Amino acid sequence: MKHAIYPGSFDPMTLGHLDVIERAAQMFDTLTVSVLNNMAKSPLFSVEERVKILEEATSHLQNVKIDSFSGLLIDYCAEKDVHIVIRGLRAITDFEYELQIAQTNRKLSKGSVDTIFLTTSLEYAYLSSSSVKEIASFHGDISQCVPEFLVDRIHEKFA
Numbered sequence: 001m002k003h004a005i006y007p008g009s010f011d012p013m014t015l016g017h018l019d020v021i022e023r024a025a026q027m028f029d030t031l032t033v034s035v036l037n038n039m040a041k042s043p044l045f046s047v048e049e050r051v052k053i054l055e056e057a058t059s060h061l062q063n064v065k066i067d068s069f070s071g072l073l074i075d076y077c078a079e080k081d082v083h084i085v086i087r088g089l090r091a092i093t094d095f096e097y098e099l100q101i102a103q104t105n106r107k108l109s110k111g112s113v114d115t116i117f118l119t120t121s122l123e124y125a126y127l128s129s130s131s132v133k134e135i136a137s138f139h140g141d142i143s144q145c146v147p148e149f150l151v152d153r154i155h156e157k158f159a
């Protein structure tokens, strides 16, 4: 059984995240998408809300599970007995940051956790959770950035 974890903030999830989830779900028997409970950030959506949103967005994918975690990713991987982490790469700017995290995780886990990168589909290369929040804060059109059901929920946060 090949099982991978796709961790992230997903605040909010975007069509770019969904693209990575759909593609990774075809490569593994099970994919756990896990929301990082990061105390340092003040989020738009609570962890519980983000979990529900991801569940709704991935309800068509039978082998995708949604979860949340706090603390070190390698400890969470050990707890779940998972050895593969999925991350998305949009541009060279993501690379340096992601490379450092991937190497740290490999070292800290004594080689037991490896990271696989999926390059973004070109139509979503520009998309980030922060740009979605910025556009929404000015009541702009985010319908091409997030799943349809999520558009009004994001706008409500800025009402």
Ligand code: ADP
Binding pocket: 007, 008, 009, 010, 011, 014, 015, 016, 017, 020, 036, 086, 087, 088, 089, 090, 094, 119, 120, 121, 124, 125, 126, 127, 128, 129
């Ligand atoms: P984090 O705050 O942990 O970076 P994010 O929710 O911003 O979490 O992103 C989670 C993962 O999804 C990261 O690997 C990020 O590079 C990737 N990602 C974000 N936006 C996109 C996108 N538009 N296309 C592909 N991957 C993306």
